[in-house]
Amino acid sequence: MLGRKSVNALNHLEIGQCDVVALAEQFGTPLYVFDEEEIVGAMREYREAFAQHYPSFHVAYAGKAFLCGAMCRLVAQEGLWLDVVSGGEYFVARGSGFPWNRLIFHGNNKTDEERALALREGVGRWVVDGFEELECLLEESKQYVHGKLPVLLRVTPGVDPHTHAYITTGRVESKFGFPLVEGIAEKAFLLAASSPYLDVRGVHCHIGSQIRTLDPFLKAVDILLEFMDALRRNHGLLLEELDLGGGLGVPYLDGEKGDFPSIRSYVEALTGKVREKCLSLSYPLPVLFVEPGRSIVNTAGSTVYRVGFVKEIPGVKKYVAVNGGMTDNPRPVLYGARYQALLGNRVEGGEKETVAIVGKCCESGDVLIPEIELPRVKRGDILVVEGTGAYNYSMASNYNLIPRPGVVFVRNGTARLVVRPESLSDLLRKDVIPEEGAG
Ligand SMILES: Cc1ncc(COP(=O)(O)O)c(C=O)c1O
Missing domain, CATH: 3.20.20.10 (Alanine racemase)
Incomplete structure (x- = not known):
């Protein structure tokens, strides 16, 4: 596990003492979640180290x-x-x-x-x-x-x-x-x-x-x-x-x-x-x-997804598709960047399996994690990709007209929405649609 996350009595992942399953329900998914204390901690570490030297x-x-x-x-x-x-x-x-x-x-x-x-x-x-x-x-x-x-x-x-x-x-x-x-x-x-x-x-x-x-x-x-x-x-x-x-x-x-x-x-x-x-x-x-x-x-940020369809190609591979992908995290496609993930609603225990985590975009390259061992995953599970704080939200796109996720800051058990998720109507907001018949 990266950063200061923990696992609660329900076997759910907590970030900034907030249960990620509850965050997913309250704010929807995908969702970028940042541990505010971790961000502040890193800023202070820089300033204190400089001040000392x-x-x-x-x-x-x-x-x-x-x-x-x-x-x-x-x-x-x-x-x-x-x-x-x-x-x-x-x-x-x-x-x-x-x-x-x-x-x-x-x-x-x-x-x-x-x-x-x-x-x-x-x-x-x-x-x-x-x-x-x-x-x-x-x-x-x-x-x-x-x-x-x-x-x-x-x-x-x-x-x-x-x-x-x-x-x-x-x-x-x-x-x-x-x-x-x-x-x-x-x-x-x-x-x-x-x-x-x-x-x-x-x-x-x-x-x-x-x-x-x-x-x-x-x-x-x-x-x-x-x-x-x-x-x-x-x-x-x-x-x-x-x-x-x-x-x-x-x-x-x-x-x-x-x-x-x-x-x-x-x-x-x-x-x-x-x-x-x-x-x-x-x-x-x-x-x-x-x-x-x-x-x-980077370490302060995680992306919380909902698992959608799971597809097994017998003897070849099992794909777990999440409700985001290269639109909210283009780094695997851009740089071959590697990530790790956890099941937010069943962090520990249970039978493990090796799967590929893929997104929902129309690109075969839309693979967030090519191979990872996780407890057996099913539709509706919460998947948390770690270390997505840097160059994810800032590089996100609307490819396939997928709305960009919102951002939540968590600290001491309290969550605050700092960027609201895009809605479907946001996708039409900037369009200039010709009058019918005007071509
Ligand atoms: C001029 C400049 N400063 C700072 C940074 C931040 O780099 P990093 O996120 O690796 O610390 C960049 C990143 O590209 C940059 O171009």
Whole structure:
């Protein structure tokens, strides 16, 4: 079992001391359930570890992992910053009262409208991703409402984080950032620093996601601080901030629990490396930023499904179909991601069988778990897939016009709906239907 779940006297699974069978009845299925204390616990672990090891830092939660108004509130309450990557995320953050000056605004293709919105309302840091964006900003930042626009420039340090190719972002060929090679990033910094309207604060990098070892992060620190030092020595440009992005991996299976560094050891290693490198370069300690997403929300989240039809192909396979699938969790199809599950209404005991958990979409690839041993499953059972907090709700779609599930936060035996489930009528809400006969 992942996280802090338990089993009650009815042999039902509990999350945040709420019985998942009762949650399924109250809120319907599929349903994303988040243990609020677990989210808050991870946020505090980051902040406390930094506070113990480093003088000046900011932890920015990466909203792309999972974002809604209630999550923005939690992030704000816990004193974190928030990384947003689109006008939509920016709008949701501001609409739920998140302070503009703690927003980090990302994106490799910020549209005219998105740039105008952020310049009109404000950002804590703007992460510049390429030359064309920088050219636009040299002009547009004159209009920035809060004085000089505080920017970080994203660079690709050329580090391979040994994770899935789709979530590798720090290599030279990446679509993100300025490559450090051939003086490209250097040229970008000099151009930005020449503007009277930009306040060039520092360097940003994000090398990838679901990273299992600390080594790639430490390599990135080495490379980035050497780059910052070269800017100082060669051009007198002293950058005061270093943003190392997110990327710390988490276990998705019980068997992987020992394979990932803890938040604490990640922070210790990172801050230790920054101190050591700064000392060797005589570079003043920069303000450090990190942008964790997955390691804050993934384990806290589970998806609660109702089992529908069970189909056995004798001697071949038994399929257990749930009332969701790749629409609420595209990661198995996208990355071959692996998950584990439990029967929420009969967690322990009984005869076991090996089954495949599939969704209801019209794709043969719509397989949530290709092989898992569970107590004998039947229609009407409650199936809980664990570790779905990150990149599930935020990546969900309406494929096959399946409504997206709602989200519930649970804590100390109390559940609160934070995103209502989509209804069938929501599916027609945006349609413009021609009058009959008008074609
Ligand atoms: C710029 C940036 N920061 C932070 C993150 C969060 O990464 P993770 O969820 O792996 O911590 C991402 C994820 O893609 C990202 O692109």
